[in-house]
Amino acid sequence: MRPEFDQYAPEYSTLLNDPLRDRFTSDPVFFHRRKWMLIRDFFAQRRINSSKLRWLDVGCGQGELLRLAGGSFAQAVGCDPSSGMIQSCADGEVYEQPSPVELPFPDRSFDFVTAVCVYHHVHGGDRALLTKSIKRVLKPGGLFCLIEHNPWNPVTQAIVKRCPVDSDAELLTAPAAARLVGTVDLEILETAYFLYFPENIFRRISRIEQSLRNFPLGGQYAVFCLNSAEVFEEATYATEGIAATAQAVASHSA
Numbered sequence: 001m002r003p004e005f006d007q008y009a010p011e012y013s014t015l016l017n018d019p020l021r022d023r024f025t026s027d028p029v030f031f032h033r034r035k036w037m038l039i040r041d042f043f044a045q046r047r048i049n050s051s052k053l054r055w056l057d058v059g060c061g062q063g064e065l066l067r068l069a070g071g072s073f074a075q076a077v078g079c080d081p082s083s084g085m086i087q088s089c090a091d092g093e094v095y096e097q098p099s100p101v102e103l104p105f106p107d108r109s110f111d112f113v114t115a116v117c118v119y120h121h122v123h124g125g126d127r128a129l130l131t132k133s134i135k136r137v138l139k140p141g142g143l144f145c146l147i148e149h150n151p152w153n154p155v156t157q158a159i160v161k162r163c164p165v166d167s168d169a170e171l172l173t174a175p176a177a178a179r180l181v182g183t184v185d186l187e188i189l190e191t192a193y194f195l196y197f198p199e200n201i202f203r204r205i206s207r208i209e210q211s212l213r214n215f216p217l218g219g220q221y222a223v224f225c226l227n228s229a230e231v232f233e234e235a236t237y238a239t240e241g242i243a244a245t246a247q248a249v250a251s252h253s254a
């Protein structure tokens, strides 16, 4: 079956237009920038040096986040089942996924994996299978960041309801996302809600948005988790980058 997003790819940015979304910012890159700020803050708080990490963006779409943040990593790779979407990623290292639940990479090949606004397009048992594949490609001590629309935010609900690209969307709450990653034994380190304010207000009061990160009403949320299962069992993985990541994460969580 043809991947769903192939039909949207030629007009993707136009299909996202929405008066409510446009009131939030005149520059759609703002949404990607906010995600990168959140990830960067997470790394900074834990003294993790991203320039040593291999990053995979699952469901990278047209590659906006990779373009924005890729230079801050040792390697930045994307994948997506839609060949139409990744046609716009010729400037990056991006691969077509053979199926919605299989990632075309060897086991334990990435230090950091993201899936941004992907899971609400993945249905039924495929969610757990995709999460299992993400865990498979994560190195022990690697980190996974799942970012999603927050169904508890009424503006998000309104935008999603009328967006053609989201006609099949099944939103998941942060607790549901936490349960999902829990099924493959990924350990939750932090859940952060964000996108409370339009860009012009956010610029002036970003600290207030920061203080609301535990309050479950932001437009989107991020769940950060650690592949801790084998870190302490497998001495062979005590490579410089991973050991440092696991140590930094463990000491921050303690």
Ligand SMILES: C[S@@+](CC[C@H](N)C(=O)[O-])C[C@H]1O[C@@H](n2cnc3c(N)ncnc32)[C@H](O)[C@@H]1O
Binding pocket: 003, 005, 058, 059, 060, 061, 062, 063, 064, 065, 079, 080, 081, 082, 085, 097, 099, 100, 101, 115, 116, 117, 118, 121, 122, 130
């Ligand atoms: C709303 S777009 C988000 C794209 C990008 N992550 C972003 O934030 O701009 C959703 C993307 O998820 C992809 N996708 C859908 N099902 C997927 C799956 N099972 N695994 C990986 N990607 C998937 C779609 O092809 C599409 O490119």
